[in-house]
Amino acid sequence: MSSQTEVVSPAWRWLGISLVELGEGNATVEMTPTDDMANHAGFVHGGMITALADSAMGRSLYTLNPGIVRAMSFDLKLSFISAGKVGEKLRATGRVVHAGRRTAVTECRVEAPGGRLVATASGTFAITRNKE
């Protein structure tokens, strides 16, 4: 839960992504989209939502025990369900569906305030397990 020990990546810092909650096999992150993240229509660009979902899913893998030392997504799929608005905080919860020896399958929900569903996602990750 504490962000003191959390090493934030340059990408997270740049996008303003922060960790909100961790559980075993799940992680919740938040981002408040800025004007710079808008598409032509003025809504949040899908790539920004993708980055947030990828982050939530990737982070959820590091909560597993036995531990994972590296997780890299090699497949991401998103369904954009409603438009994200600039300035409206987006909350993404990533969950581990399955973790094998070398790959893991995760899912994610991205919600706007009030629980409005903005996107669902799934991701497959190449993982490196911690050698006991």
Add this chain to the structure above:
Amino acid sequence: MSRGLEHVQNIGRANSLLAAEPAGWMETLGARIAQAEPGRVVLELVAGPQHRHGGGVVQGGVITQIADAAMGMSLATLQEDGMWNTTIELKINFIRPAIQGRLRAVGRVVEMRQTLLFSEADVFDDQDRLVARASSTCMPVPEGQGRE
């Protein structure tokens, strides 16, 4: 849970899905509808040698077929009579191989919008282990379109 646009709970359609004898591809594949309620449909298939590829495991297309159908039918149970849907995009993760026994594809509605419908399916083996996870996007179409 399904949200978004107001939609009907087509209990009549769920019941008639459940009552129908397997026909067409379902008969060919040996699949049947095991459960149907508004927003959720379960298809079953008893996997045998006819469903396996040269590697000795159930071929991915077979698993995809029951997942796709479970998703499409779950959406149809929240559509009005006279409307059905067609898949425009589908993604699946194969999580563990299946060899034999009862496979269950559980399709559920994620969200119903005006022009696009979103659903997901989990496929389990006879020990309730997750075999595959799928998601799809479908488009509403008039029922019976492209048939006969």
